[in-house]
Amino acid sequence: MKKGYLLLETGEIFPGTLIGSQEESIGEVVFNTSMTGYQEIMSDPSYAGQIIVFCYPIIGNYGVNANDFEAETLYAKGIITGEICNAPNHYSSQGSADILLKGSEVSGLTGVDTRELVKTIRKRGTVKGLITSDIKQFPTIAHSDFLVKEVSTSQPKTYENPGAHIALIDYGHKKSILHALLKEGCKVTLLPYDTTFNQVKALSPDGVVFSNGPGNPEELKDHLAEIKMISTHYPSLGICLGHQLIALAFGARTQKLLFGHRGGNHPVKETSTGKVFITSQNHSYVVKEESLDLSKFEVLFKNINDGTVEGIRHRNLPLVAVQFHPEANPGPHDTTYLFSAFLKSINERTEVMSYAIN
Numbered sequence: 001m002k003k004g005y006l007l008l009e010t011g012e013i014f015p016g017t018l019i020g021s022q023e024e025s026i027g028e029v030v031f032n033t034s035m036t037g038y039q040e041i042m043s044d045p046s047y048a049g050q051i052i053v054f055c056y057p058i059i060g061n062y063g064v065n066a067n068d069f070e071a072e073t074l075y076a077k078g079i080i081t082g083e084i085c086n087a088p089n090h091y092s093s094q095g096s097a098d099i100l101l102k103g104s105e106v107s108g109l110t111g112v113d114t115r116e117l118v119k120t121i122r123k124r125g126t127v128k129g130l131i132t133s134d135i136k137q138f139p140t141i142a143h144s145d146f147l148v149k150e151v152s153t154s155q156p157k158t159y160e161n162p163g164a165h166i167a168l169i170d171y172g173h174k175k176s177i178l179h180a181l182l183k184e185g186c187k188v189t190l191l192p193y194d195t196t197f198n199q200v201k202a203l204s205p206d207g208v209v210f211s212n213g214p215g216n217p218e219e220l221k222d223h224l225a226e227i228k229m230i231s232t233h234y235p236s237l238g239i240c241l242g243h244q245l246i247a248l249a250f251g252a253r254t255q256k257l258l259f260g261h262r263g264g265n266h267p268v269k270e271t272s273t274g275k276v277f278i279t280s281q282n283h284s285y286v287v288k289e290e291s292l293d294l295s296k297f298e299v300l301f302k303n304i305n306d307g308t309v310e311g312i313r314h315r316n317l318p319l320v321a322v323q324f325h326p327e328a329n330p331g332p333h334d335t336t337y338l339f340s341a342f343l344k345s346i347n348e349r350t351e352v353m354s355y356a357i358n
């Protein structure tokens with residue numbers, strides 16, 4: 001048991017015991033309030049560059065297994081827990097969370113006062129942190145926010161199925177998004193983040209999904225013109241980073257929240273009906289409502305806790321984008337209907353429809 005620390009760039013020090021690779025690691029410290037789903041959270045590529053603090057006091061009690069990964073590897077920079085369970089008990093368990101961290105070369109810290117740490121982040125906002133075995137000066141390392149390239153597929157990959165053909169633009173997709181589309185019977189072609197309109201056109205897909213992903217959406221500003229062309233010409237669904245990119249592409253702006261929304265029980269309200277859905281979320285940035293062109297878009301969902309934009313719909317195009325994760329995993333399945341609604345919008349699209357570029 002090796003003693004370690006989480007040093008925050010704002011000066012606070014949180015002692016604990018090193019777990020996982022036990023290596024020194026620096027990242028943006030964010031917290032997740034989900035009570036379950038630690039394996040899916042740890043393997044969600046949207047956490048690239050971040051150190052995840054689990055608010056739930058014990059992590060690892062039901063182990064990890066081959067089916068619950070959201071990506072091939074873990075991209076997070078570290079894991080912080082109150083307690084980690086090294087004797088998991090579940091019929092599907094194939095190993096412990098600590099062994100997974102070690103095998104994936106991800107560092108971590110357990111035995112940390114996560115309540116105090118979360119209160120600190122809520123006060124300070126998201127800050128950088130260093131997992132280390134000794135207390136030292138906080139390093140000044142140039143930090144890149146352009147993480148999408150690291151987590152996106154480098155080559156197109158096709159998953160055959162008899163249904164509608166969906167191009168899934170991969171900014172660091174969670175496998176659950178791919179699986180939700182395959183479950184709808186779709187053929188899916190996974191495409192690199194920098195795929196152009198002409199490359200999409202060459203595939204003649206029936207629709208396009210813009211995936212989740214890590215970092216600041218503004219880092220992808222060079223791709224916005226292509227994103228606008230693609231989402232103007234094909235029925236499109238944006239999820240999380242994909243939602244932010246669509247909003248930016250149509251001239252809106254994004255801003256960083258003080259400490260983001262990460263958890264499995266974020267309530268959102270459908271503005272047209274007042275109906276509330278409980279959603280899974282993981283994001284730092286939001287679309288600024290006042291920057292949306294309301295003659296072209298309507299706000300489809302709003303977060304009940306802080307009133308931020310959780311979804312938008314184009315008034316004339318079959319284009320919907322949501323800030324939360326309809327694919328869940330972890331989290332409630334209240335909004336999985338958005339995938340079938342997307343497929344419906346594709347099937348109802350008639351040949352004569354032609355969309356003017358907005």
Ligand SMILES: NC(=O)CC[C@H](N)C(=O)O
Nearest residue numbers: 212213215240241284285
């Ligand atoms: N899950 C995501 O796609 C996250 C989007 C973006 N990186 C954010 O933090 O807001």
